Amino acid sequence: MPCLSQQIAAASRARPLVISASGSLSPQAAASIGAAADLSPDDRLAISVSDPRVLIETLLALDGQVETLLLVSYAQPPEIVRKLADAAGCTAIVTDRADLAGAGDLRRPDQVRGDRHRAEPLPTRWLMTTSGTTGVPKIIAHSLKSLSRTVYRYGADRNPVWGLLYDPTRFAGMQVTLQALIGGGTLVAPDTSLPLAEQVAELARHGCTFLSATPTLWRRLMMVPGIRDVPLGQITLGGEIVDQGILDALRGAFPDTRMTHIYASTEAGVGFAVNDGRAGFPAAYLKAAPTGVKMKLVDGILWLRPPGAGAAGHKDPAIEIDAEGYVCSGDRISLEGDRAFFLGRDNGSINVGGVKVFPEVIERVITGVPGVAMAKVSSKSNPITGALIVAEVQLAGDADRAEMKQRIIAACRDGLEREAVPAMVRFVDSFQVNAAGKLVRSAAKG
Numbered sequence: 001m002p003c004l005s006q007q008i009a010a011a012s013r014a015r016p017l018v019i020s021a022s023g024s025l026s027p028q029a030a031a032s033i034g035a036a037a038d039l040s041p042d043d044r045l046a047i048s049v050s051d052p053r054v055l056i057e058t059l060l061a062l063d064g065q066v067e068t069l070l071l072v073s074y075a076q077p078p079e080i081v082r083k084l085a086d087a088a089g090c091t092a093i094v095t096d097r098a099d100l101a102g103a104g105d106l107r108r109p110d111q112v113r114g115d116r117h118r119a120e121p122l123p124t125r126w127l128m129t130t131s132g133t134t135g136v137p138k139i140i141a142h143s144l145k146s147l148s149r150t151v152y153r154y155g156a157d158r159n160p161v162w163g164l165l166y167d168p169t170r171f172a173g174m175q176v177t178l179q180a181l182i183g184g185g186t187l188v189a190p191d192t193s194l195p196l197a198e199q200v201a202e203l204a205r206h207g208c209t210f211l212s213a214t215p216t217l218w219r220r221l222m223m224v225p226g227i228r229d230v231p232l233g234q235i236t237l238g239g240e241i242v243d244q245g246i247l248d249a250l251r252g253a254f255p256d257t258r259m260t261h262i263y264a265s266t267e268a269g270v271g272f273a274v275n276d277g278r279a280g281f282p283a284a285y286l287k288a289a290p291t292g293v294k295m296k297l298v299d300g301i302l303w304l305r306p307p308g309a310g311a312a313g314h315k316d317p318a319i320e321i322d323a324e325g326y327v328c329s330g331d332r333i334s335l336e337g338d339r340a341f342f343l344g345r346d347n348g349s350i351n352v353g354g355v356k357v358f359p360e361v362i363e364r365v366i367t368g369v370p371g372v373a374m375a376k377v378s379s380k381s382n383p384i385t386g387a388l389i390v391a392e393v394q395l396a397g398d399a400d401r402a403e404m405k406q407r408i409i410a411a412c413r414d415g416l417e418r419e420a421v422p423a424m425v426r427f428v429d430s431f432q433v434n435a436a437g438k439l440v441r442s443a444a445k446g
Contacts, residue, residue: 001145003064003121004181005033011184012156018181019206020053021191033057035065036114041122044068045112046085046093048076048100052168052189054109056177058094061113063144064121070139071128071169075435078103083136088127130266131170131239131436140266140319147174149307150270150291151182160185160234163208165192165199165217167435171266172239176212185210197224204229212236212262214437215246219367219374222249223396238262239438241342243364244279251277267319268304268327271295280341294326301346302329332358348441352419353385359441362422365415366391369407371399374431376439377422391422394431401427 002010008017009031018025043066049055062069070088072081074097082103085093092105094112126147129137154160162180164187166173180187188206190199200221203211208230213221215237221227235250235257242261250259263271263281272289274281286295294305303326320328332343344358351357359377366375373396379387395404405425412421432440 001121001123001143003124004144005030005060005063005117006121007144007148007182008060011153011182013184013186014156014159015161015186018053018056018187018189020051020189021202022051022053025053025057030057030060032115033060033113034115034117035061036112037116039066039112039116041065042067043092044070044088044090045107046070046072046081046088046090047095047169048072048074048081048093049096049109050074051096052164052177052187054096055168056181056187058109058112062094063124063126065116065118066124067122068125068127071126071174073129073167073169073435075167076137080136084129084139087136088139128171128174128266129169131434131438138266142269144178146269146306148178148182150175151179153182154184156184158184161207161209162187163203163211163230164189165211165213166437167192170436171264172212172214172436175264175270179210196220197226200224200226200230204231207231210234210236212238214239214433214439215242216240216374216431216433216439217437218246218250220433222253223373228253232257235259236262238264239436241344241360241364242279243367245364245367247277247279265329268329269306271304271306271329278339280336280339283335283338283340286340296326297333297335298328300332300334302331302333303327304329350379350387350389352379352387352389355417355419357389357417357420362389362391362412362416362420365412366393366408369404369411371396371404372408374439376431376441378441380424385419388423389420390424390426392426392428392431394428 013027016024017027017030045066047058047069070090072084078099081100092107093103094107094109096109100106126142126144128140128142162176162185164176168174168177177187188203188208190202211232232254261274271293272285272291289295292307296303305326330346332346334341334343344360349356349358362377363375366372372393374394376392378390380390382388408425434440
């Protein structure tokens with residue numbers, strides 16, 4: 001299979017390949033990037049860099065030239081980077097981070113770039129990490145082929161402009177990156193350390209036409225007045241459960257924009273897309289899903305078999321795969337008529353008096369209350385019931401909090417089983433979002 005640099009060279013484009021806060025990368029400059037002469041085909045390199053443009057230049061230099069690339073988020077603390085690199089058997093870490101001093105053989109990104117191009121590229125393994133918010137992430141083996149399986153190649157007349165608000169080393173961020181690079185588009189990567197309004201202004205300035213984000217990130221984007229100045233032709237949602245409320249809000253703000261919900265995971269790769277503007281997915285997908293993916297429910301949990309039977313075409317010890325090649329997603333599904341709905345992660349449920357409660361289901365009810373912008377549900381230990389439900393809520397305006405609390409509790413009592421009704425409602429000014437654009441979840445305190 002052609003390596004990344006060869007695939008990019010084959011795509012026609014009239015604009016820069018990458019536009020970032022540190023500068024741009026032209027197709028001509030990208031084509032000249034090769035590997036350093038001292039690299040070995042047996043090298044296993046961990047990559048943790050903060051600049052998306054530099055990351056892409058590093059991938060262009062190394063894919064097809066070394067055995068393995070381990071992509072580690074720049075947001076990971078040094079000790080996690082070291083543990084991941086050791087677990088993957090990496091021979092060196094390529095980084096622009098000063099906090100990794102003493103972590104072993106460190107190479108600056110410019111030290112692995114050169115002018116060497118193999119006539120026959122190596123089948124480089126791409127190791128991705130899961131986006132869990134606690135502990136050491138799992139390492140999942142992929143290949144450029146598995147990661148780019150759903151990339152759509154646009155003609156030179158389209159030249160789509162993709163906005164990147166995710167960490168590109170995360171699965172969702174890499175999907176956006178590869179779609180832009182291989183698909184013939186331009187990738188606009190604002191500085192994600194800036195306020196969201198400034199990132200949105202950067203997207204508008206460069207004419208971003210395609211934007212992918214989690215529902216959490218879209219809710220935050222919808223609170224930025226300048227989001228309607230971005231000339232979006234395609235909106236994509238993924239990474240978290242997509243409810244009807246956010247779909248309706250986006251449709252109201254962008255009535256003429258195509259909207260797609262993508263179901264994917266680091267373990268299984270891209271599963272399927274839903275384009276009908278409804279939450280969940282057609283139950284018929286369980287018998288015949290698009291894109292060649294096969295699916296089944298086992299005790300209410302969704303299992304998927306991507307083309308190639310596994311994330312990278314072989315069994316990986318970090319992934320639960322059955323004898324038929326189906327990958328366990330860990331997502332619990334509810335069938336309602338002709339529709340299948342996501343309830344939440346099976347390991348993320350809360351046991352309240354023996355009843356399994358899913359935070360995402362409660363959050364969906366709370367965000368459906370007019371005046372609520374975002375919500376996060378967690379638990380607090382209780383000696384009688386085992387746990388109590390705690391809801392943190394961000395309001396969209398300056399509504400009276402006491403009145404809003406009453407409305408939220410009333411909506412929950414009306415739409416949820418008794419055990420799922422929050423025992424506490426706390427109002428917050430904002431929520432923490434991780435590098436994958438997902439709501440950071442942890443147990444409530446006190």
